[in-house]
Amino acid sequence: MHHIRDELRRARLPALALLTALLLGAVIIVLTDFKHMGQVGSDPLAAIGGALADLFKGYAAMFTGAIGDPGRVATAFRSGTTHDIVLAVRPISETLLNATPFIFAGLGLTVSFRAGLFNLGVDGQFLMGGLGASIAATLVAGHLPPPLALVAAVAGGIVAGGAYGFVPGLLKARTGAHEVITTLMLNGIAGNLAFLIGGMIAISPPTSLPAVPRLLGLPTIRLDYGFVIALAMAAVVSWLLFRTTLGFEIRTAGFSGTAARVAGIRPGRTVVLAMALSGGLVGMGSALFVLGPAWGSPGGPEGGMGYTAIALALLGGRRPSGAVVAALLYGALSTGSLNMVVATGIPLALLSVIVAFAIILVAAPNLTRSIWRLRPSGPAGV
Numbered sequence: 102m103h104h105i106r107d108e109l110r111r112a113r114l115p116a117l118a119l120l121t122a123l124l125l126g127a128v129i130i131v132l133t134d135f136k137h138m139g140q141v142g143s144d145p146l147a148a149i150g151g152a153l154a155d156l157f158k159g160y161a162a163m164f165t166g167a168i169g170d171p172g173r174v175a176t177a178f179r180s181g182t183t184h185d186i187v188l189a190v191r192p193i194s195e196t197l198l199n200a201t202p203f204i205f206a207g208l209g210l211t212v213s214f215r216a217g218l219f220n221l222g223v224d225g226q227f228l229m230g231g232l233g234a235s236i237a238a239t240l241v242a243g244h245l246p247p248p249l250a251l252v253a254a255v256a257g258g259i260v261a262g263g264a265y266g267f268v269p270g271l272l273k274a275r276t277g278a279h280e281v282i283t284t285l286m287l288n289g290i291a292g293n294l295a296f297l298i299g300g301m302i303a304i305s306p307p308t309s310l311p312a313v314p315r316l317l318g319l320p321t322i323r324l325d326y327g328f329v330i331a332l333a334m335a336a337v338v339s340w341l342l343f344r345t346t347l348g349f350e351i352r353t354a355g356f357s358g359t360a361a362r363v364a365g366i367r368p369g370r371t372v373v374l375a376m377a378l379s380g381g382l383v384g385m386g387s388a389l390f391v392l393g394p395a396w397g398s399p400g401g402p403e404g405g406m407g408y409t410a411i412a413l414a415l416l417g418g419r420r421p422s423g424a425v426v427a428a429l430l431y432g433a434l435s436t437g438s439l440n441m442v443v444a445t446g447i448p449l450a451l452l453s454v455i456v457a458f459a460i461i462l463v464a465a466p467n468l469t470r471s472i473w474r475l476r477p478s479g480p481a482g483v
Contacts, residue, residue, distance in 0.1 A: 123455060137151035198324045200428040204429075209266075218273070226262045227407070
């Protein structure tokens with residue numbers, strides 16, 4: 102009971118930050134609705150009313166585009182028609198599908214953040230994880246049963262992503278090179294390596310290669326077991342960080358290198374392990390994405406996903422459960438915003454604005470507390 106109460110208390114500020122960001126986004130939508138606001142001088146009430154109507158229509162379209170229309174879902178399951186069920190559950194399935202790579206990236210960044218490391222190499226680790234999975238899948242195809250071939254391919258992605266995180270960790274531990282610089286430079290190298298090696302192998306796996314099975318046996322529903330694995334890995338990472346000796350060492354090294362040495366912990370070794378674990382989690386997410394049904398079709402993570410993943414990990418309070426919730430929210434926003442654009446013409450760039458506002462408010466918790474008139478945390482209001 103106490104654990105649940107603590108989790109809810111930790112989730113309060115990020116939730117209020119997101120709500121505030123949505124409200125600020127609403128203000129921007131109204132102010133940039135030139136079709137209606139241009140009529141303020143002649144008929145202010147009609148102008149404001151029309152802008153607010155479009156706002157509510159846009160947010161409603163975002164909601165239904167992210168999780169579906171509840172009425173339509175109920176009707177579809179009552180009818181039992183496959184076509185109706187597919188149309189009803191497709192929005193929520195796309196939300197979960199879009200969130201899955203960001204769950205893995207958020208978990209990887211949670212590990213590095215807890216170690217006091219700022220990993221900007223998610224883009225490179227994601228590319229190398231996908232490349233490693235593709236190479237491993239090509240090598241084992243036809244030589245192993247499909248389930249074992251899939252495990253081997255995912256392991257290839259984990260190893261490739263972990264190795265690409267290991268390098269900046271080793272440089273940090275042995276030479277003091279800052280991980281921000283090394284991971285940024287490795288992102289550029291990864292892009293070129295993927296381009297060169299990708300020209301020599303089939304990056305898009307043919308049907309003979311192992312593939313992650315779909316979660317639902319419904320046509321056009323692309324959600325696969327990668328999402329289930331992402332949730333399981335969130336539980337594993339939480340256990341690792343807060344219930345094991347290695348997790349204690351990672352958190353202690355992130356708190357203070359001096360305190361770690363006094364406690365008999367080797368900070369250099371911990372840095373290398375944390376960066377390798379971080380890259381391995383990102384590589385696992387990439388492998389499952391590349392081997393899944395969403396590969397090669399619209400809706401997948403784009404270049405620059407690392408910066409989004411950093412924002413989501415911070416929004417989630419650098420906790421595995423928070424990373425999952427933040428990724429699900431981002432998946433809902435990114436899926437629903439497409440429906441909002443179609444329904445109202447509100448620009449898709451609004452999604453970036455809302456996420457940016459949310460991160461600013463999470464980074465400035467006292468500002469969020471002052472907006473919502475919350476008392477400062479801590480004993481005696483300190």
